[in-house]
Every structure is written in structure tokens, then in C-alpha cells.
Amino acid sequence: xxxxxxxxxxEHQQQSNDHILNARVRLATESDVPFINKLIHKMAExxxxxxxxxxxxxxxxxxxxxxxxxxxxxPFSSTVSVFLIxxxxxxxxxxxxxxxxxxxxxxxxxxxxxxxxxxxxxxxxNDPEESLFRTEKGTIIAGFVIFFSSYSTFLTKPGIHMEDxxxxxxxxxxxxxxxxxKAVANLTVRLxxxxxxxxxxxxxxxxxxxxxxxxxxxxxxxxxxxxxGDSLLSFGQLNN
Amino acid sequence: xxxxxxxxxxEHQQQSNDHILNARVRLATESDVPFINKLIHKMAExxxxxxxxxxxxxxxxxxxxxxxxxxxxxPFSSTVSVFLIxxxxxxxxxxxxxxxxxxxxxxxxxxxxxxxxxxxxxxxxNDPEESLFRTEKGTIIAGFVIFFSSYSTFLTKPGIHMEDxxxxxxxxxxxxxxxxxKAVANLTVRLxxxxxxxxxxxxxxxxxxxxxxxxxxxxxxxxxxxxxGDSLLSFGQLNN
Numbered sequence: 001x002x003x004x005x006x007x008x009x010x011e012h013q014q015q016s017n018d019h020i021l022n023a024r025v026r027l028a029t030e031s032d033v034p035f036i037n038k039l040i041h042k043m044a045e046x047x048x049x050x051x052x053x054x055x056x057x058x059x060x061x062x063x064x065x066x067x068x069x070x071x072x073x074x075p076f077s078s079t080v081s082v083f084l085i086x087x088x089x090x091x092x093x094x095x096x097x098x099x100x101x102x103x104x105x106x107x108x109x110x111x112x113x114x115x116x117x118x119x120x121x122x123x124x125x126n127d128p129e130e131s132l133f134r135t136e137k138g139t140i141i142a143g144f145v146i147f148f149s150s151y152s153t154f155l156t157k158p159g160i161h162m163e164d165x166x167x168x169x170x171x172x173x174x175x176x177x178x179x180x181x182k183a184v185a186n187l188t189v190r191l192x193x194x195x196x197x198x199x200x201x202x203x204x205x206x207x208x209x210x211x212x213x214x215x216x217x218x219x220x221x222x223x224x225x226x227x228x229g230d231s232l233l234s235f236g237q238l239n240n
Numbered sequence: 241x242x243x244x245x246x247x248x249x250x251e252h253q254q255q256s257n258d259h260i261l262n263a264r265v266r267l268a269t270e271s272d273v274p275f276i277n278k279l280i281h282k283m284a285e286x287x288x289x290x291x292x293x294x295x296x297x298x299x300x301x302x303x304x305x306x307x308x309x310x311x312x313x314x315p316f317s318s319t320v321s322v323f324l325i326x327x328x329x330x331x332x333x334x335x336x337x338x339x340x341x342x343x344x345x346x347x348x349x350x351x352x353x354x355x356x357x358x359x360x361x362x363x364x365x366n367d368p369e370e371s372l373f374r375t376e377k378g379t380i381i382a383g384f385v386i387f388f389s390s391y392s393t394f395l396t397k398p399g400i401h402m403e404d405x406x407x408x409x410x411x412x413x414x415x416x417x418x419x420x421x422k423a424v425a426n427l428t429v430r431l432x433x434x435x436x437x438x439x440x441x442x443x444x445x446x447x448x449x450x451x452x453x454x455x456x457x458x459x460x461x462x463x464x465x466x467x468x469g470d471s472l473l474s475f476g477q478l479n480n
Binding site: 043044052054063076077079080081105115146151152155156164186191196197203211218219220222223226228232233234 | 280283284289292293294295296299300302303315316317318319320321340342343345353355386388389390391392393394395396397398399400401403404421422425426427428429430431434435436437438439440441442443448451454455456457458459460461462463464465466467468470471472473474475476477478
């Protein structure tokens, strides 16, 4: 009896929609700001928080890149960074020049890694927003992670706080969220930093399981306090 | 009947131990690093976490001041800052030169405020560690707050994360913790930042009440996830 190839190599089964997607995680550059702005608005829609989203290209550019031009005497300048994931059905073009030298805790300079992954997709990707997220070089921006450096007093070491991570509809279930997190973890390790942290809503138990599988653990005895709005303005006055 | 002065002005009642203490919150300078190092170790003892405390003067100096000397092309440099509270029974000397220009979100430069408070104390202050915390100018370092800038994606604005706050035994109950927090809140407002946040252990209900009185609120639906140690090293590898 002739063996059916489909029985021997089910993972190689060829269907009409089978194709590969080349994916890459790289640091965002100044020309990516319009894409990041649109990703943030898509994320706000996803969380039903579009009304809270005050993001603009101008404020985003200032947050991501202005602090790099500020004088070094300002210890409060915010150092926010973004990794993007971009995809292409064809070979990915040369990534844009990062102009970024990170420095680890031992003082050594290095360039953050660009991470590649090839994904086999057996369905047509439905991306009605593709034209909004197409770069000059023809790649499609599929998601992002935004993060900043934190600090542990007892360890006297910085860490990285992952503020938000988002993968656009149409590109979910392909491991891109995990790949973005891996890029941040890789940078954390290369910098010599102590830890990576992020916050999670209590009821999103599926995400808790996902993070636990990666080796992360929940700090169940800790809560976050926030002071903002009028209360912050009032308490921040020196004359009361 | 002659009124007893003690009945009319009970708050002015003079006892043998009555005295005033001049307190000041100011930004830490490079020469304060040995004091901050000792404060962190005292705080670790207070939390029974002395075994976890890896702080040294060298690592602390690097965290607080090295990032200010790093090239601007490094977007990951940590920007940790410290406010100290120092006290003196006599008039406080001129504060050390801060060499610090903060820049608010509108691009205006300013020098962070130094905050003064005069406290009436009706007991002898018991400070067996006074000699360890006496500055060259004769003031006594009584506590500190350490903080770094955070970021809100939806607001596209930085915030300030208060990492640790500690007031030494002997100087508690005088409002110094609140004064340190006020200094951070004042800086947050002057920078034009959106919020101030910090974490609190669940069982410390007294501190929750204290923070709520200041106008802060708990984010009861949020938890922190952490990835560190071997799990971070493993997940941060690109080849697995």
C-alpha cells in the first residue's frame, strides 16, 4: 500500500492558502512614529478605552525620541522605547539603521538584537487595515511592545517595565506577542538588568497562564496605588 | 481667678525637652551616596530583608549618576533619583548645589524645589546612629525617597514611580514621610507628568488609609507579573 504523504507528514500538508510569513522584531525609529500612533489607537479600541487615548504623533515623538536630545543634567527625562514586529510574505528588506548603542551595567556598548522568525500560515490573513500599516519598504507593521527602565533599590539594579503589548487582529495566534516579549527579555538580559515586570488585570486568567508558562510569577501580595488628577495637583502644592 | 498659662496655651507648654527641628527635603547629590547606601541597608533591616540587599556605594553611584554621563544614543539608561530629608536643631546651612535642570513637558527648564518644614518636638530624639548620618555641614540625614520616571501609553505622558520611601527610627511620626511624598508630587506636577504611582503590600492596611487620605486610590483589579533569575535568562535566549 502506498503511504499517503498526508499521513506521514501532516504538518507539511499543502493547501491552497498555505504560505509563509517572514517576521522580524526591531527597535522603532523616528520614522515609525505614525505607525506606533495608529497601533496605540487600535489598542485603545480593543480595550474599549478609545475615549481615554490622548496619544498624538507629536506627544509620542517627544516621549520616544526627545529625551535622547535633552541635556544630561536632567535626571527625570523619560526613556521610553518601542520594539515593532513587521512581517512580509517575501524576504524582509534590510532593517532601518537604529542609531542606538545600548550600554550594559558593566559599561559595554552593544546594538540590541533584531529577532527573526518564519511562520507557516495555513489560512488567508484578513487585514483590512494593511494599507495603514504598510512601510515604505513594503513590510506590514503587525504589533508593538512599549517599555521603560525601572529600578530595584535592594538589588541596586535597573529592570525593564513592559507597559503595553499589542498585536493587530489578523496576526494573532502566531506567537508574535511572545516574540515581542522575548525581544524585551533578551534586551533585559543583555543590559545586565535584574528583572522584567508588567501589570495584568485580575480577571484575564488566560494571560496569567500564558505568562506563567514563560516562567513569570504573579506578585499576589502587592497592589498599586495611584495619585493623579486634582488630587495630585492639590497634594503637589507646597503651601498646604 | 488668674488663668493658668498652661490652660490658655496648652500647645505652647514648655517642657524641658521641647525644641524645634528644622527639616528640609532636597535632591541628593553625588556626595550623598554613602548616606543613601546606609539608609537602604537600614530599610532592608526594617523589612527583615537584609539578606536580599545587594546595594553598594559603587552600584548606587552608577544607578543615580552614571546615566547622566552616558551618551544620548542609549535609550535604556536608567534615570533614578533621590530626595533626602535632612534635619538640624539650628538653622539649616545653604543646600549643596544641585547642578540639575529639570525640563517639563512644554520644554521649560526649572530647578526642583527644596522644601522646608519646622517641627516642634516635645521629646528627646533618640538617634543612636546620628554619627553615621551626620553630613559635613552638621545636618542629620533622616530619610529618603527613591523614584524613577514611568510612562502611560494612552495618555502619552510620563509619570513618576515611587520605588521606596524610608524615614529612620527616631524621626518617625513627624510628617517627614508625607513631606518626602509631597516633594515627589510637587516635582511630578511641575514636570507636567500625568501621575505618581507606587506599590503597597496588601496587609499594610494602615498605609493604605494614609495614602487614601492624601487623595491616592488603589488599583484593586491589577496585579504585577515578574520575570527574573533563571527564568529570565532562559526566556531571554534567542535560540529557544
